[in-house]
Amino acid sequence: MTDYKLDNIDWKILDILQSDASTSNLELSEKVFLSPSPCSRRVKNLENLGYISRRVTLIDPRKAGLPVTVFVQVTMHHQVKKDLDHFAQRVLEWPQVMECYLMTGDFDYLIRVVTPDLFAYQEFLDQLTQVSGVDHVKSSFSLKPICYKTELPLGHLL
Structure with a gap:
């Protein structure tokens, strides 16, 4: 195979x-x-073969009562394996984290979070800042989505 x-x-x-x-x-x-x-x-x-990893139904977050989308930049104190592994484990525990990427550049992680309101985001932020190794967090709130795709552009392969 x-x-x-x-x-x-x-x-x-x-x-x-x-x-x-x-x-x-x-x-x-x-x-x-x-x-x-x-x-x-x-x-x-x-x-x-892993080309299809799973099949899902996409739900409109606003209609599901999760209208607040926040992009969170996380900077670790040091990029050491122990801290990176611990951070990754914690992120997997939080249902409000929709995506998380280890990045290059000015920060270490980029996270997309959805919450019902600012209070819920503050509760999430309190948990995030308590993770060992986290040095700095910067939050950017989405005002409105312009483009959101889940389909990969496979046209060049057809």
Whole structure:
């Protein structure tokens, strides 16, 4: 399986499913011009190979009562493995953290957080600043989303 090379049909399947993960196997097979059984096998193969990591439903955070989006820049006192590992473990515990990236540049981590209000963000911030190794935190509040995508631009592979 490790030497498997994706073909145009595989890439088309990925493109369709990332746009709408609820696409039925029958619909998918018709769109990629395969019968349902081989189409289903291809999807399973793409899952086994790790191209499809999971299928989700995207929920509007405002309608879910989480209208506050904050981008948080975190600077560690030192970038030592022990502190980085501990920080990563803590971040995974917080459900309000939607994304977290180890960065290069002026700060060490960039985190996207959603909360119902500023009070809830303050509670999160209190926890964040107590993590050992955290030196500095800078918060930037989103006023409104301009662009938010979950689909990768696979057009060049089709």
